[in-house]
Amino acid sequence: MSDDTPSYGFDTLQIHAGARPDPATGARQTPIYQSTAYVFRDADHAAALFNLQEVGYIYSRLTNPTVAVLQERIATLEGGVGAVCCSSGHAAQIMALFPLMQPGCNVVVSTRLYGGTVTQFSQTIKRFGWSAKFVDFDDLDAVKAAIDDDTRAVFGEAIANPGGYIMDVRAIADIADAAGIPLIIDNTTATPYLCRPIEHGATLVVHSTTKYMTGNGTVTGGCVVDSGKFDWMASDKFPSLSQPEPAYHGLKFAETFGPLAFTFHGIAVGLRDLGMTMNPQGAHYTLMGIETLSLRMERHVENAEKIANWLEADDRVDFVTYAGLESSPYYSRIKDVCPKGAGALFTFAVKGGYEACIKLVDSLEIFSHVANLGDTRSLIIHSASTTHRQLTPEQQEAAGAAPNVVRVSIGTEDAYDLIADLDQALAKATA
Numbered sequence: 001m002s003d004d005t006p007s008y009g010f011d012t013l014q015i016h017a018g019a020r021p022d023p024a025t026g027a028r029q030t031p032i033y034q035s036t037a038y039v040f041r042d043a044d045h046a047a048a049l050f051n052l053q054e055v056g057y058i059y060s061r062l063t064n065p066t067v068a069v070l071q072e073r074i075a076t077l078e079g080g081v082g083a084v085c086c087s088s089g090h091a092a093q094i095m096a097l098f099p100l101m102q103p104g105c106n107v108v109v110s111t112r113l114y115g116g117t118v119t120q121f122s123q124t125i126k127r128f129g130w131s132a133k134f135v136d137f138d139d140l141d142a143v144k145a146a147i148d149d150d151t152r153a154v155f156g157e158a159i160a161n162p163g164g165y166i167m168d169v170r171a172i173a174d175i176a177d178a179a180g181i182p183l184i185i186d187n188t189t190a191t192p193y194l195c196r197p198i199e200h201g202a203t204l205v206v207h208s209t210t211k212y213m214t215g216n217g218t219v220t221g222g223c224v225v226d227s228g229k230f231d232w233m234a235s236d237k238f239p240s241l242s243q244p245e246p247a248y249h250g251l252k253f254a255e256t257f258g259p260l261a262f263t264f265h266g267i268a269v270g271l272r273d274l275g276m277t278m279n280p281q282g283a284h285y286t287l288m289g290i291e292t293l294s295l296r297m298e299r300h301v302e303n304a305e306k307i308a309n310w311l312e313a314d315d316r317v318d319f320v321t322y323a324g325l326e327s328s329p330y331y332s333r334i335k336d337v338c339p340k341g342a343g344a345l346f347t348f349a350v351k352g353g354y355e356a357c358i359k360l361v362d363s364l365e366i367f368s369h370v371a372n373l374g375d376t377r378s379l380i381i382h383s384a385s386t387t388h389r390q391l392t393p394e395q396q397e398a399a400g401a402a403p404n405v406v407r408v409s410i411g412t413e414d415a416y417d418l419i420a421d422l423d424q425a426l427a428k429a430t431a
Contacts, residue, residue: 010077010193015291018072032284033065052248052256052268062271066280070287074213074223077192077290078205081228082263084270085221085283089188089208090120091276092222093155096184096206098274099240099265100152103129107153108146110137110167111398112160115388117186118395121155136398140171147179152237154181158197159189159338161373162383162407163321163400164346166333173201180237182230188212189345189373193297194338198227204262211374214289215296219282224266228259241265296376296412301341303418304410310419311348316430318349321400344410345373347383347400354403356429357382361406363425366417378411378418 008016019030038057040046048054057063067085075083086095097107109121111134121132133146137156147154154176156167169185176183182203187195191212197205207213209221232241232254241261244250248268253261271277301324308322323330324342334342350356360380361369367380371387381387383401396402410418 011294013076014073014193014293017076018069019287030066030069030284030287032280034280035064036060052251052264060280061275061277062267064278064280064283066287067278067283070209070278070283070290071223073287073290074192074207074209075225077293078187078225079192079196079198079227080205080225081259083223083225084263084266085209085223085278086271086276087222087278088220088276089186089206089210089222090116091274092206092208092224093117093120093186094125095222095266095270095274095276096204096224097125097130097153098270099262100182100238101125101128101130102152102239105129105150105152106131106133106148107155108133108135108143108151109154110156110160111135111395112137112163112165112167112400113157113186114161115383115391115399115401118388118399119390122395134398137167137172140175143172143175144179147175147181151179151181153184154179155184155186157186157189158195159323159343159345160400161189161345162347162387162405164189164323164343165321165400166323166330166337166342168333169195169197169200169202169337176203177201180235189343190338191293191297193294194301194340194343198225198229200337203227203230209286210372212297212300213293213374214286215293215374215376216285216289217370217372217375217377219285221278221282221286222276226260226262226266228262230262232261240269245269297340297344299412300344300410303412303415304342304344304346306415307408307410307418307422308346308348311422314426316351316426318351318404320346320348322346345407347405347407349402349404350406350426350429352404352430354384357404357406358385360425360429363428364421365424366413366421367408367425373407373409375409376412378413379409381407383407 071083135146184204185197185202188208205225207223241254253265257264312320367378384403388401
């Protein structure tokens with residue numbers, strides 16, 4: 001691709017961004033560079049790489065040619081200046097926070113988050129001396145009030161898992177900007193095809209590439225995309241980026257790398273020391289998945305709209321949380337935040353409560369009962385007894401994972417086959 005790559009459309013970029021024919025063989029598909037290390041041209045070349053004076057490949061914990069193509073592709077699709085891929089979505093969240101936080105610092109986060117993220121932020125990050133404040137992001141005054149002198153970031157999901165609620169990214173970005181701190185958006189369930197958070201003011205975007213980006217349930221992975229728009233030198237809140245780095249002879253990342261400061265820090269310090277590396281074969285699978293991202297997302301959304309409308313009209317269902325329904329309080333946000341659709345992840349409540357949900361899950365034939373989402377296959381899970389099991393009842397309710405609710409990730413199968421499968425399972429569950 002040439003320097004005018006951003007002028008290309010999404011469908012072209014998802015196939016070509018970051019990729020070029022292999023210079024050694026002419027191979028058109030990005031090869032899997034299954035190599036641990038890379039030969040230096042000479043001693044001076046090695047020294048320049050280790051001093052961050054030259055960009056290149058040293059060791060695959062840090063950089064790998066296959067992973068590099070994926071990083072460039074995702075950054076381009078999201079409208080960022082750079083990206084760092086890692087081993088999972090959870091790894092991406094820690095990688096995003098790592099350069100920002102110090103012991104005693106906090107992050108303000110939405111109450112509407114994936115259950116594993118709630119656990120990571122409410123429990124695990126305490127071991128780093130960090131803390132999280134959970135706030136309803138629909139209450140803008142509460143978000144403002146939660147930010148204090150020790151807050152270093154605001155974190156939310158563009159389309160929340162499990163409920164499919166759409167976040168007002170611009171409103172939260174304005175609050176973060178006023179406080180001089182970055183906004184981190186998890187864009188896993190939307191993908192850049194449905195939502196581009198950087199255009200709405202996000203500083204960083206994280207993904208579990210395991211989900212829609214790969215789209216076939218084969219590999220785990222994560223990614224952190226840097227907008228390149230945040231001024232890390234504007235205050236003393238982010239010394240990892242604005243102050244001298246002892247491990248690189250006093251180099252200041254923000255001063256040396258400018259808009260790419262966060263990306264370079266993520267590789268040179270984050271991957272170096274945390275080691276959350278994405279393997280090249282996993283990157284290859286994800287690259288192949290992204291080639292059809294727009295086609296898959298269109299079908300995901302089309303199916304989700306049909307099924308959500310059918311469920312909402314069914315007497316055996318108490319409610320459906322899909323934001324694409326006109327009855328949803330989040331319906332009005334679609335045209336601004338997700339103009340190509342509200343995604344394909346949502347929940348619905350089954351009359352009969354917990355036991356009926358369990359019977360429903362056990363009675364389905366096409367839907368797969370798995371702890372995953374974003375697959376071409378339709379998936380279902382009872383969050384309260386699985387992914388959100390570690391949460392308190394209050395946290396489950398806040399996250400949209402109450403005991404009477406199941407989460408569905410609508411795939412790309414025939415929508416009417418999926419409706420028939422839900423129909424027969426609901427009949428057994430509510431008999």
